[in-house]
Amino acid sequence: MKSLILQPAGLGNRQRIYAASAVAWLLLPLRVLVAAPVALFLVALTAMLLRPPDVSFCEVDRVAFGLLILGVAGRAMILRRKLFVWERASWPMLGLILLAAGSVARQPYDNESWSLIAAKFIVPFALFHIAMLVFREEGPLRKFEAFALVVLAYLSFTSIAFLLGAKDLIFPPFILDASLGNHADRARGPFLQSVANGVSLNLLGLLALHSFHRGRIRGLKAALLLASVPLAILATLTRAVWLAFAGTIFMMIVRPPSRAFRRACVGLVFIGVVASGVVLSSPGLRRSFTERLEERGPVEFRAAVYAASWHMFLERPLAGWGVNQMPSELARHVSGYKQPVLYPHNTYLELLLEHGIAGLAFYAWLMWELWRLGTGKVPTSEQSGFLNQSFSRLWFVLLAVYWINASLVVMNYQFVNALLFSMAGMLAAQRRRGATPRGRGVDIACKATWFESRA
Numbered sequence: 001m002k003s004l005i006l007q008p009a010g011l012g013n014r015q016r017i018y019a020a021s022a023v024a025w026l027l028l029p030l031r032v033l034v035a036a037p038v039a040l041f042l043v044a045l046t047a048m049l050l051r052p053p054d055v056s057f058c059e060v061d062r063v064a065f066g067l068l069i070l071g072v073a074g075r076a077m078i079l080r081r082k083l084f085v086w087e088r089a090s091w092p093m094l095g096l097i098l099l100a101a102g103s104v105a106r107q108p109y110d111n112e113s114w115s116l117i118a119a120k121f122i123v124p125f126a127l128f129h130i131a132m133l134v135f136r137e138e139g140p141l142r143k144f145e146a147f148a149l150v151v152l153a154y155l156s157f158t159s160i161a162f163l164l165g166a167k168d169l170i171f172p173p174f175i176l177d178a179s180l181g182n183h184a185d186r187a188r189g190p191f192l193q194s195v196a197n198g199v200s201l202n203l204l205g206l207l208a209l210h211s212f213h214r215g216r217i218r219g220l221k222a223a224l225l226l227a228s229v230p231l232a233i234l235a236t237l238t239r240a241v242w243l244a245f246a247g248t249i250f251m252m253i254v255r256p257p258s259r260a261f262r263r264a265c266v267g268l269v270f271i272g273v274v275a276s277g278v279v280l281s282s283p284g285l286r287r288s289f290t291e292r293l294e295e296r297g298p299v300e301f302r303a304a305v306y307a308a309s310w311h312m313f314l315e316r317p318l319a320g321w322g323v324n325q326m327p328s329e330l331a332r333h334v335s336g337y338k339q340p341v342l343y344p345h346n347t348y349l350e351l352l353l354e355h356g357i358a359g360l361a362f363y364a365w366l367m368w369e370l371w372r373l374g375t376g377k378v379p380t381s382e383q384s385g386f387l388n389q390s391f392s393r394l395w396f397v398l399l400a401v402y403w404i405n406a407s408l409v410v411m412n413y414q415f416v417n418a419l420l421f422s423m424a425g426m427l428a429a430q431r432r433r434g435a436t437p438r439g440r441g442v443d444i445a446c447k448a449t450w451f452e453s454r455a
Contacts, residue, residue, distance in 0.1 A: 033071035034078060038140045040068040041130065042147045045422070048123075049151065049415040050172060050190050061414065065123065072130050085132055087428050089373070092366035093125045099355045099362065103323045113324040119414040124421035131425025136433070141386040141426065145211055148419075149225065152204035155197065156228035159187035163235035163279070187235035196413040198233060198241030199405040202248055203398055203419060205229040209252070210394055213260045214386075226264065230272035234279060237289070240408040248401055257390040302345055308333040309344045313352045320356035347406035370424050371399060376431035387430050395427065 033040065047061040076083040100117045107113065135141050161169040167176055174192075178184035181192025189197035208225055211217050217225065233245045249265050256262040279285050312321065312333055321329055330342040330353075344350050351359040374395035378388060402411075402420055411417060 034074040037134045040071045044068045089369035092362045095362040097121045124417045128421040128425040131422045132429040135426045138385045148207045156232040159232035159235040162187040186237040194236040194238040195409040198236045227271045231275045257393040318356045320354045326353045347411045373427040377434035
């Protein structure tokens with residue numbers, strides 16, 4: 001560090017030492033950022049989890065995201081690594097970003113529209129490529145795994161506490177604010193939407209099963225964590241979430257990555273049945289579940305919205321209606337409902353409405369490329385790691401969970417997208433490692449060790 005400091009002429013040795021120390025102190029925050037990319041990544045994910053999508057206050061998630069980019073870029077420069085590695089999945093993601101950005105640029109400035117683009121396209125695009133740089137070794141991957149287990153425990157605890165009426169235990173308090181978001185009468189978590197909470201529990205629950213299969217969690221800890229998932233899913237009081245979770249368990253029983261997965265899933269079914277029986281023994285909770293099962297209003301509402309959305313698409317099949325323009329337009333096309341804005345509650349339908357056929361084509365291409373990531377070769381040295389062969393098989397189930405829920409809600413939830421695309425980036429990096437000569441990987445690891453010892 002000191003050798004890189006320019007030494008002004010005419011200064012004595014003591015002044016040069018003072019100048020070098022001052023510069024070193026000024027650069028200390030940057031050195032800390034550069035030396036801790038994994039921590040920055042997990043902090044950014046935490047900020048995205050705990051910031052509600054419908055509240056305009058200090059955008060801590062954007063600050064954390066910016067610091068992550070700064071730290072990873074600085075580290076790549078020092079280690080002389082490529083900052084941006086282009087993948088096949090990068091092309092459709094870039095296409096979606098250009099379509100969305102071009103649509104918003106033609107409209108008067110609207111912060112909400114830009115935030116939606118960031119949550120759906122820009123942040124996943126960035127985290128996909130950043131994950132390829134950050135999670136290159138087993139140590140960082142295990143930290144991500146531990147983070148996923150902690151988040152699962154938090155979401156499960158929050159959902160169960162809501163179901164049992166222990167609302168004083170729920171954090172952050174905005175989850176209980178009925179004026180924010182949707183489904184205030186259900187376990188909706190920090191997403192303020194029960195389906196988003198359900199898909200997060202589903203994805204993280206699969207990762208917990210993967211950790212149990214690898215022996216990362218055992219005994220009472222594993223039993224409590226896995227047992228909490230069915231009850232937390234039940235607490236969402238959302239039929240779509242229940243069906244998606246049941247479909248996930250069915251897939252894992254019929255075509256599991258291993259017999260241990262099948263046994264764990266059978267155990268989850270037993271726990272879910274017992275938990276349902278215990279919950280339904282309470283008259284108040286039994287009445288809530290019965291009303292949700294018998295309610296026809298949401299089904300009829302979705303049918304009306306889908307029909308009106310299809311007619312809107314036929315009016316502009318190529319250009320679309322533009323980003324964030326469809327809710328007010330849809331309200332004028334749906335008869336029988338007087339809400340000022342309406343949403344299609346379907347990611348694929350929204351893409352058709354906003355960007356036309358090109359938008360859905362880019363998205364289908366992107367999903368195909370994400371699917372292909374699970375077919376890559378697992379390096380021999382990683383057969384017992386987080387991204388082992390079982391994870392490659394599990395990846396297809398994770399994608400299926402995401403796709404099914406995307407047909408029930410618009411996936412503009414930043415944390416859900418960030419979680420999925422971060423894992424996609426990890427798999428993309430592993431595919432490259434599988435095709436890279438071993439010596440080159442050792443050389444990169446040595447450079448990283450040299451830098452961390454001096455940071």
